[in-house]
């Protein structure tokens with residue numbers, strides 16, 4: 001028996017991971033207590049996805065446990081022991097705006113929760129591959145110090161800069177910038193995952209994501225950029241753009257492409273690896289560009305307001321350089337580009353609104 005443990009299994013990346021691994025023949029044990037509903041209210045609940053996983057994946061078992069609860073997590077790992085060959089840890093408090101409401105909750109979920117998962121893996125299945133979903137927020141607001149040039153619809157980096165052609169690579173410092181409390185708790189987790197690789201020799205892979213997206217995202221105002229935008233366009237909800245004239249640029253990777261990257265890592269793991277992972281130059285857009293695409297795809301107009309107030313620590317321009325991962329795993333390729341990703345999100349939002 002080969003088992004994968006997936007935390008945050010009803011979330012965007014967790015659910016995609018469960019489906020992917022199940023399809024590959026692994027038994028999947030998912031850990032998720034729908035804390036997302038506590039963070040973001042009913043819009044953010046992932047209970048619908050838990051139900052879908054339980055109904056459609058016969059070798060999926062759900063554990064309604066909290067990743068901070070050492071005893072409950074140890075019990076799950078002890079029972080499965082060395083049958084566990086892969087742990088994909090995606091459960092998190094994922095919003096940097098929410099973190100300031102309850103800094104302790106944010107830190108304990110993101111940092112302590114990751115430590116509990118790493119330690120349980122070390123105790124009960126040390127040979128398992130451990131994938132951690134980190135974030136580009138570990139670089140704090142340092143990307144905002146790049147030489148930026150304003151265009152009609154987006155910010156861009158001065159073409160002479162070394163990050164202009166391919167995006168930001170892993171050499172950017174994670175130190176001495178404003179991270180938001182969320183960024184700080186993720187830095188702690190990111191460094192812990194690296195350390196279990198470097199210090200204990202465990203096969204840990206840290207993936208620093210740009211915007212991760214896909215039709216399974218339970219979009220809420222405080223988290224899930226494209227999913228929330230599509231929801232507002234399709235359902236006629238008002239939308240607020242926070243700062244930077246709506247020209248802020250994000251790279252967006254479809255959850256399938258990300259999980260496929262995890263799979264390549266699992267097949268040929270390394271110890272303590274760190275990768276920037278996102279849509280890169282292949283798939284990125286500004287808010288204004290995303291709005292135009294959503295409107296065109298849905299045939300509806302978005303009611304939006306432009307606030308002068310940028311989110312604290314938010315990036316003006318972030319595009320991931322994924323060439324380190326591509327060099328280590330040359331067989332990995334993108335399946336989705338910007339338009340195909342957005343098309344799926346808009347279609348899924350329309351479909352869900354019809355069923356509601």
Ligand SMILES: NC(=O)c1ccc[n+]([C@@H]2O[C@H](COP(=O)([O-])OP(=O)(O)OC[C@H]3O[C@@H](n4cnc5c(N)ncnc54)[C@H](O)[C@@H]3O)[C@@H](O)[C@H]2O)c1
Nearest residue numbers: 008011012013032033034035036066067091092133209212
């Ligand atoms: N979505 C993005 O744009 C993005 C970007 C960069 C990094 N990330 C990281 O990727 C990971 C996955 O993101 P996502 O968008 O799939 O998040 P998500 O919010 O959709 O899913 C996370 C899931 O974890 C669960 N969860 C939260 N706290 C828990 C706890 N204490 N115990 C058990 N379950 C808990 C939630 O209920 C939710 O279902 C996170 O670590 C996030 O920080 C996400």
